Amino acid sequence: MTTFFASFRIALRALMVNKMRSGLTMLGIIIGVGAVIAMIAVGSGAKKRIADQIASMGSNILIVLSGSSTSGGLRHGTGTVPTLTVDDSKAILSEIPGVRLVAPSISGVAQVIYGNQNWSTIVYGTTPELLEIREWSLYSGRLFTQQDLDGANKVCLLGKTVVENLFGGIDPIGQTLRIKKVPFTVIGVLNPKGQSTFGTDQDDTIFVPLTTAQRRLFGQQFPGMVRVITVQVREFEGMKTVEEQITELLRQRHRIPPGQENDFTVRNFTEVATSAEESARVMSLLLGAIASISLIVGGIGIMNIMLVSVTERTREIGIRIAVGAKSKDILLQFLVESLLLSLVGGTVGIGTGMAGTFILSHFTQWPVLFSIEAIGLAFLFAGSVGVFFGFYPARKASLLNPIEALRYE
């Protein structure tokens, strides 16, 4: 222990003598460790954002969109003409065992009026299952009941943005607002959910019972039809199978002959979200490449400087060996020196990396996430580089012949 502390002080002094040289030697390690920090921060930030988004959307979701029907040679876009029915939705639930929940819905933009306030928002006609699938909870009030659905009651649930824009400070529960001039009673307010993967405000919305929407708001031209069926699959692994089964079932039900295109589209939204991870992953890989290259280059720099240092201090090593330094004492002295170089470089690199990552995330809006583990890992990397590349010069020093070393000019 005595020799370790002594080695530490000797090393510190040796490095302080050549401040410029030590600083330049550390540069490779600083860049390398900085890149490690940035890589992990960007990677884990992206992972967290995607996980959050998937969680806010609900997990294991397939969305069946109506549309792409051909009428008189004219092809309509997805979702423009409802081709799905409530019965399709019931069939999906009852005939495909991998399906946990289904929620048929129609939607449209509508002007909403309360008192002297008005607001344009998206109104969904759906069943309470949609909220369950999307793991969307009530802030206050109550959900729709089967009675509301059966009786096409004029009741609605409001998202937070709608509440803020129409009601200000008033408690909306029990109030009556008008959607497309039809009066609706507010029975519940939903908890805020924030932005979706695509940047839209998920809270700027109103939910009404499906039947009410069909009869009073949007569905008049296509009675009994829905535009979207949201499906929750029981297990993530089964999503592909369920997707195929739904396609097959609906083609059968819609009597689409083989070779003809579907009049609906099945989308896997988890996949969409996951693809956003790709760009972050590429960036992480790039930073990882920079990190490993500069750590290696930095390590070689340390080795180079340590070899120079050993040569410069041959006489000093000779003196030390003559007065009784054992091989391990000399080895330790130079190892501590290169370790100190790399760890100081590592510490500066952690600071630089964090600062750089903040700037990067500020300009690119990428989410970043720092963790103690990442910092520990970067520090460990730096230390290993110091020991690995410092070992050869240190060993060379420890095996010097004292007589020749003392004679060295």
Added chain:
Amino acid sequence: MVDIKMEPLIQVRDLVKVYHLGEVEVEALRGISLSIEKGEFVAIMGASGSGKSTFMNILGFLDQPTRGEYLLEGRSGANLSRDELAEIRNQKIGFVFQGFNLLSRTSALENVQLPLIYAGVPSKKRKEMAEQALFAVGLQERAHHHPGQLSGGEQQRVAIARALVNRPSILLADEPTGNLDSKTSEEIMMIFQRLNRETGITIIMITHERDIAAYGKRKILFRDGRIVEDSLS
């Protein structure tokens, strides 16, 4: 007191050292035999190339003989490892060199502590012992000066303090006055004589100057790897 025959401190028998310089073999020592008792002050003289430095390196366990036997306190270094030899140097031998060989960026006090660091002495004790050693050479007031701030004579005194600090059995001095003027040389020799007299430390000193050799009690002359003269002065 039981009358036992005292073992000599140093016993050397038929010491031969051969260097291989490429194809050529150079016999630096061609059969040296001598013994040195505890408390002697020996001056070794000889022209350069006479083998005195090689002999000194072997005495200091810095080098191994090709043939023959060298015992320090009855112990041979022949089959010892590099680290075991380092330990013997650390415990038994103090070196004083012609070029002082101090560490330039460290204070006198820290230079003197160097052997104690490798002996594993705790830092407080180390400092005490180093201060004592500096006191013994009259340099206690310069403890915190760096070698660059000291005169040649003072630097050599720091080196002597370093050689003494671990209380070795022998002090090996290789041309200790080679870089000093005559007045400073005399001061250094006075210190050697005083240490030899007061502490009983055995001193073996290489020099090529007759008047320096005259400070020793015994004079050994080397020529071509052999001892040609061994006399008490």
